[in-house]
Amino acid sequence: MKFIIEKVSKNSQARAGRIILPKGEIETPVFMPVGTQGTVKTMSPKELLEIGVQMITANLYHLYLRPGIKVIEEGGGISKFISFFRPVLTDSGGFQIASLSPLVNIKEEGVQFKSHIDGSTHFFTPENVVIYQEKIKSDIGMCLDICLPYPVEYEEAKKALTKTIEWAKKSKEIKSREFNLFGIIQGATYLDLRREATKALLDIGFDGYAIGGLFLGETPKLSYEIVAACADLIPQEEVRYVMGCGYPEDILECVKLGIDLFDCVLPTRNGRTGTAFTSEGRIIIKNAKFEKDYSPLDPNCECYTCQNFTRAYLRHLFISEEILGPRLLTYHNIYFFIHLIKKIRETILNDQFEEFYNSFKQRYNRNLT
Ligand SMILES: [Zn+2]
Incomplete structure (x- = not known):
């Protein structure tokens, strides 16, 4: 893996x-x-490629439980198995174990957990998690970490971080x-722990650095402070990734702080439940006000959904629980994120990022309408 920086913005840390x-x-910054x-x-x-998706993420916790590492390995690796012939990044599953498993027991050597599917017991170690990701041919893998909920006491965060760093060495x-x-990089919401974690991981030396355990309910201001503190310590030539950062306004803010990689379930999850991201903010398509709204979902969008369907029809699909509704909204939402990040990249390359940042903040409404 090679990382080439093409341009760094003049008045911020944003880079392409x-x-x-x-x-x-x-091409970075990228949304996965x-x-x-x-x-x-x-x-x-096919639809992902048509939209311009360059890379997606998958999750080791889920794939390990179902269909199992062997099935994917013998099926030729993750890209071949799922027929997506572009890079796939896999998360180690630390976050999913913490949020999904009905029973988690963190030990010195790893983490024991129960499957959320059938209650069976499993053990992830930093070592086997790397081996599994290699076996399924992930293009980029992640270390096993301990992801804590928000808020958490300092001592607990420190203890978990010590283990995360030990595991990183083993990985x-x-x-x-x-x-x-x-x-x-973990360390909850404590800046000193976050800095300590960043330095420790840099000492070990990785192919890229992710900031995890953020956007879990803390204020955006605090998330940005932590991202800035970590990003400042990561040398310019290294890839920086903020995990689970997904609101357009948060992505824009993190790009400004020098982040390159983003992933989030928001465009897909919201698409399935009827919330669309538009150039002016988020809208709930089921709202009565869209009953006879024959305009496109987002008048500024060139995606298949916006070019062919009206808000009234999309609303009808959701009200009638037709499967095409979630598909069309997901299509649009992914398109929206991919094109937002493309636009951001273009403005960095053209020295117009700050203007774009300001105009986006003026135009975009954080609240649901
Ligand atoms: Zn659209």
Whole structure:
């Protein structure tokens, strides 16, 4: 994996670059739709490519439980198995274990957990998590980490962080030379822990650095402070990734702080439940005011959904619980995120990022309408 920086913005840390991977080049900043179970829900790989998706994420916790590492390995690896022939990043599952497993027992050597599907007991270690990700041929893998909920006491955060760093060392030791592995910076909402984590991971040395455990309910201001504190310590030539950062306003803010990679379930999850992201803000398509609204979902969008369907029809699909509704809204939402990040990249390259940042903040309404 190679990372080339093409341009750094004059008045901020925003940068445009390129990640070169065997399965293709990724223009950064980039937004990766989430394909937890090896599918970006409701979308075919063909549609993802048509929208301009460059890379997706999948999740080891889910894939390990179902269909199982062996099935994917023998099926030729993740890209072949799911028929998405672009890079796939896999998350280690630390966050999913913490949020989904009915029973979690963190030990010195790893984490024991019960499957949320059938209650069976499993054990993830930093080592086997790397091996599994290598076996399924992830293009970028993540270290096993301990992701804590928000809020959490300082002492607990410190204890978990010590373990996350120890595990990061073990992950690095076991990985093969050609496997791309990112470290995950934890430390909850404590700036000193976050800085300590960043330095420790840099000492170990990874192919990229992710900031995890954010956007879990803390104020956006605090999230940005933590992102800034970590990003400032990560050298310019390294890839920076903020995990789970998904509101357009948060992405824009993090790009400004020098972040390159983003992923979030928001465009897909909201698409399925009837919330659309538009150039002016989010709208709930089921609202009565759209009953006879024959305008497109977003008049400024060129996606298939906006070019062909009205808000009134989309509302009808959702009210009637027709499966096409979630599909069309997801299509639009992913298109919206991909084109937003493309626009951001273009403005960085053209020295217009700050103007774009200001105009977006003026135009975009954070609240639901
Ligand atoms: Zn659209």
